[in-house]
Amino acid sequence: MTGIVVDFERCEGHGLCEQTAPEVFRLDDEGELHLTRDTVGAEHESAVAAAVRGCPVAALKVQP
Numbered sequence: 608m609t610g611i612v613v614d615f616e617r618c619e620g621h622g623l624c625e626q627t628a629p630e631v632f633r634l635d636d637e638g639e640l641h642l643t644r645d646t647v648g649a650e651h652e653s654a655v656a657a658a659v660r661g662c663p664v665a666a667l668k669v670q671p
Contacts (some may be wrong), residue, residue: 609647610670611655613640617666627661628654640666 611631620638624631631651633641647655647669659667 612668614666617664623661624658627658
């Protein structure tokens, strides 16, 4: 399992993470990012890695 670190100051609510891994990331009606889980199991690791790579403002990181 891995953890996700979000730099909420940097996040601009583009929503690419939610599109890439909706089972882990969710934007609310105000565009604020929420994590739906604290850790990521193997079944979601590749989607989360793609979301981290696709974040246009580099607000996401994965930690072991």
